[in-house]
Amino acid sequence: MITAMQRAEAMALQVFIAARRHNGRVVTHDLVDAVMSRDADKEQGKANKETVRRIIRRQAEAEFVRVIFTDEERYWAIREQLHHMDTGQVQAMRDEIADAGYDDPRVWDRVLVEAISVRLSNRVPPRRLWRCRPVSIRLWDEPAQELPEVRTTRGERLAEITGPLDASLAEAFADMYGAVANGTAVPVPVGKARAGMVVVAAVRLEDRTIGTVRQHTGPGQPWVSLTWTCRSHQDSVIGDRRVFAPEDYVMVTVESLESLGMLASRRDHVRAGKFAGKWVAESEHRHASGLSSEPTDEALQAAFQGCVKPPKPELYPLIRAEIAAWDDNGARPPAERQ
Structure with a gap:
């Protein structure tokens, strides 16, 4: 069994070899961590990291490597x-x-x-x-390269939401619902329903907003229950809960899909999520300052006006939807929760 100092010396030798072969004869904290992680299951990988660094600094000149630790x-x-x-x-x-x-x-x-x-x-x-020779490795982190966005049209995103729909069934929906016929509503599978969607009623009832969605997997056949946000006495009398099979359809207005950000591109979703994170992170300061916690257009404009690239007003509905998702997960500070 070797001693702790022998382990550290063996580990330092491995770091020197890696520096000469792969790191332009430069030893950094990242290189030490990487080599020790690589050899973690070996004897020298159990060496004390600080001891390894002290040995590297002491022997760096003899090994013709440059140490950049501080x-x-x-x-x-x-x-x-x-x-x-x-x-x-x-x-x-x-x-x-x-x-x-x-x-x-x-x-x-x-x-x-x-x-x-x-x-x-x-x-x-x-x-x-003067006459210095810079190291050949990059000493800072570059931003991650974004994957090219697969651009889709608005119609394609609508088709992703509605899913494959039989032609005869689509024709029947258009005959029954005028909103589907004129393009202001689309059939959405109940399995994809979300709170905030505005559902078009076939007869008599006004359009209703979905309040909650609950997925049930058993016992028995899977089913989905929806609750409506009632807007009239007639709604509440008729009943505010409906039970569907996941493959059933509800007619949802295109306007509500847009307000929920479901027709936005992936790039817009990513940007809105970042702005929503900033809004949530600053919510405690906003509450302490007596500012409104509601993400109105004016509040969002004031919150993001100092950003290098502030969001356009067209992105505000999507930012509000992302903020609501944060709040649903308990992200709102305790002082603002009721």
């Missing part, structure tokens, strides 16, 4: 890289970071931001940057 070491390594870049390239990077918003990890990298700021200032470069 913020100061990383700052000067980034300064060396920026020193060998054209001013236009550095300015382009700064503008790209400013336009990217909070999702770009470079926005939160204070070492990188400070290095760029100093590089673009009028300060004379210090002597240590």
